[in-house]
Amino acid sequence: MTELRESVVTETVPAQRRVRPGDRPRAAVRSRPLLARVNAVAVLLAAVDGAAWLAAVLRTGPGPACAVVTAVALAGARVAGRVHRRRLWLSWLQDLPRSVTATALAFALVTGAGLVAGMDGDDTARMQELVLCFAVLSEAVRPAVFAVGRWGRRRLRRCDRAVVVGSGRIGGELVRTMLEHPEFGLLPVGIAASGPEPAPAGLPVERIDGDLAEAVARLRAGTVILAPADEGDGAIVDAAITAHRLGCVTLVLPHLFELCPDGPGVDRLRSYPLVWLGGAPTRRPSWWVKRAVETALAAAALVVLAPVIAVCALAVAVESGFPVFFRQVRVGMDGGTFVLFKLRSVRQAAVDDSQTRWSVVGDHRVGPVGRFLRRSSLDELPQLWNVVRGDMALVGPRPERPVFVHEFSAVHELYWARHRVPTGLTGLAQVHGLRGDTSIADRARYDNYYIANWSLWLDVKIIILTVGELLCRRQR
Template identity: 35%
Template sequence: MIRQNQRFLTQIYVLADLSCTLLTFLLAYWLKFNSGLFQHQYSLPFKSYLLWATVFSFASILIGFYVRFYAPRRRKNFSYDTMKIIQVQGLSFLGLLSLLYIAKEVHISREFLAIFLSINVICLTIYRFAVKQTLFRLRRKGFNKRFILIVGAGSVGRSFNESIKMHPELGYEVIGFLDDFQTEHDREYGYMKPILGTVDDLEAVISHRTIDEVIIALPLKAHKKYPRIIDQCERAGVKALIIPDFFDLLPARPFFDNFAGIPLINVRDVPLDELSNQILKRIFDIAFSLAAILITSPILLGIYIGIKLTSPGPVIFRQERVGLDRRTFHMYKFRSMHVFDQSTADTQWTVENDPRRTRFGSFLRRTSLDELPQFFNVLVGHMSVVGPRPERPYFVDQFKEEIPKYMVKHHIRPGITGWAQTNGLRGDTSIHDRIVHDIFYIENWTFLFDLKIIVKTVTKGLLSKNAY
């Protein structure tokens, strides 16, 4: 039977979250009204603040259950927890503001509310991170284990077993396999884990061993055995999970989708397909690009004057690029070359010591300042601050035939900077390596990942020896 520790852990998390929220309330109240750091006028008495803090605490717990914040997260990374904390706290705060408006609590301190929300998010994030790291260490030492039985000792089952061994911090242990072809698999793969019997022995193995989950990794030709295996697992209270036989053909992160009530396997999990993630990224893009344009406006003006004084022609260079969903758009850059036939720019790479560059243009390209007008592309929705770099249609038609999975990059908006660029893959570098990095970014996108790329771009990605 599955050990019933998840309910207990959920209760601990709920109590810890409530305690953390109420303690941060006390800290925020002290900072605002007793520390002397902030000025304050007439406000509500302490008991009123405590009442609303309690309402906020319980609301965050209810919303947490609604958005599955307290669901088992053993397989989730910490960035997922962080986004859930921000989601829960943000929704709870909006609910609190609504209640304050309805109750006409006009004298509550807005500074206090801002301090309380900020400290609460920070404290929850720190304590959840500490808990996760503690659990990782305990699981590496053999505590809090969950035991797995793999039905199917072929290539799919073997790959799953190897993946489990690579992540001991998750706390899973494979106790063995069941397969009808024990001799053949033992000879072919030389398993470290034993083949405990045939598929027909499943019920007996479950009864005599501690097993939490059964992973079904049988070939499609054995699909007639699936109903019986699933039925035996459910009668024993053991979770059953299926790895499709065509798993090896799928990308790293496929997932189940639903269309008109029919389950579908989506062959690639793209986090930015979710509306909430799209909205978050778009809001950040608009805010960041507006801030960047305002901050760099003196630089923009200086570059404008520099181009006008050093070479005849337009200041802005417009070039067709392929973006989201393979739609084309015009990307803006400061002109860094002498005016020449547009078809040449669309079909030729820039090379080292390219004679087409102006002297001022060489400086712009070396420092990446020629990319600044692309923040206007971000504002109108053609691009994002972070994403795969867009390419010209001529080269897209060429690369899609030569580079495997090249067109996957067009599942999301292209970016001014990206994971490939911050790893030195720009200019005259491997297109294949760039696509590997772009696909990794697409499949592993998080808001924190975007921030990491931006920080890396600012700290070490602006100057590049490959930027011709």
């Protein structure tokens, strides 16, 4: 018997199940104002680069085309190198290798552009001179920007309000370090225990014993720092997802942090390395690109596939009568529900048990037409309308019925976390063969991996794999 079926027949829900962020209504999730998320040092660094480019243009006098090409190369290289990123440690010497590398890449780009475009040698030389002049001017001013940033944090307390989630000595030391060194830009306002060991007493911050989301909103915290007591600390995962959903910056103190080297995504709070966790996918600008593209594709697919849907609907009507469309309540983003549309593949019974009964292979209620629709996934085509309406996305975790979401969340760790993003018509779990009567735990792991690693390219890969699944009629 599969793990799925074992979980479905489970009748007893653990009485002490933790309150999940996904269990709360949407109204409880309040994000920070946009202005509060703007980092002054990052803005100043970008302004310095802009001024340095303009001064270099006036100094070297290239033509308009050369100036534009150089601006694009510099902007692209420095954005890709995250030179203007938000940071805790304001150190020019620490940041110098990254900045020089980005400028060197821009130098290579303008040189390559000049060769590919067949520019005159003088024009290429002017672009190269412009980049070198920019580097000198920019690096001459950047130390002052970092100094002003440290001064503002120390004297003006221009710090981000932070909550520490951790137990015992480490949590207390992080709070004390932030209080003693405000130049790192963090002002601790609360500490919450994440394990059996209570939060340390005697600290000038609020001890959080209840709902973390409520405390973060009440304390107006913009950063959550996670200091797990051990690798199996489930409360830390809950806290990380809560912080993401509230739009907070999330930093993690890794295990064996004394041996953790500096690298991409690692910042420093004095001697403590803190790893920046990626923000919630739905808060990135690229997510709106995903939404716009998927809506357009779904609308176009509905128009093109309308004759196919009509033929399938006629076949359903001939086999088992009306209605030909099947409506079912499913759970979507943040635990909200919506009505999902499908072509009916199961013969109607006297009692409708579709909300609580799991469909498995060999179900006697499924006729030849229904089996064909399921095998070919043609019964899913009406869900394109759900995508157009905004209930679903083309790519995302597959939606499930409320009763099974409740049962699976009680049995399978982090199943509830799948609902951080909109559900989808296809997903990473489905293109890896996890459809129908398969492991729910594996599905949850694939879905959470998808959310943690989401990108537009990952969506494209999943769509390509889905097409391959449908055309080759095979499972991975």
